[in-house]
Amino acid sequence: MKSAEQPAHAEQIYTELKERGSSVNLSTVYRTLESLCEAGLANKVVFEESGKALYEYSDSTHRHHLVCVGCKKITPISSCPLAEYEQALEGETGYEITGHRLNVYGYCPECRKD
Numbered sequence: 001m002k003s004a005e006q007p008a009h010a011e012q013i014y015t016e017l018k019e020r021g022s023s024v025n026l027s028t029v030y031r032t033l034e035s036l037c038e039a040g041l042a043n044k045v046v047f048e049e050s051g052k053a054l055y056e057y058s059d060s061t062h063r064h065h066l067v068c069v070g071c072k073k074i075t076p077i078s079s080c081p082l083a084e085y086e087q088a089l090e091g092e093t094g095y096e097i098t099g100h101r102l103n104v105y106g107y108c109p110e111c112r113k114d
Contacts, residue, residue, distance in 0.1 A: 006076065007045050007076075008055060008056070009055070010026065010029050010055070011026070013029055013055070036055075037058075043058045043063070045101075047074075054074070056076065063077060064077045064080060064101070064104065065102075065104070066103075066105075066108075067103050067106075068107055070114075073108050075108070080102075081102075086100065
């Protein structure tokens with residue numbers, strides 16, 4: 001998962017482990033991923049369109065994602081345009097903001113070629 005270029009769902013990780021000769025169960029993969037998320041070593045991202053949870057290595061970098069509506073490729077974005085907006089909202093509303101999610105949708109360069 002650490003070397004993956006984009007988030008993966010548990011079934012993808014399970015399939016890769018099986019191909020490498022592991023005798024792990026799919027339920028074990030899910031439990032391990034949840035434990036890694038609780039420990040802060042992985043991030044769980046749920047995209048509303050598919051409803052599937054995707055997991056990615058957590059390097060303590062806050063991320064958002066570009067999602068291709070053509071091929072469904074997901075590309076992490078490391079910059080966050082909402083940090084200042086969060087602070088302004090806290091000041092305006094009195095909320096203590098603990099997080100947010102932002103996914104940007106469009107067509108990747110490969111899909112735009114078609």
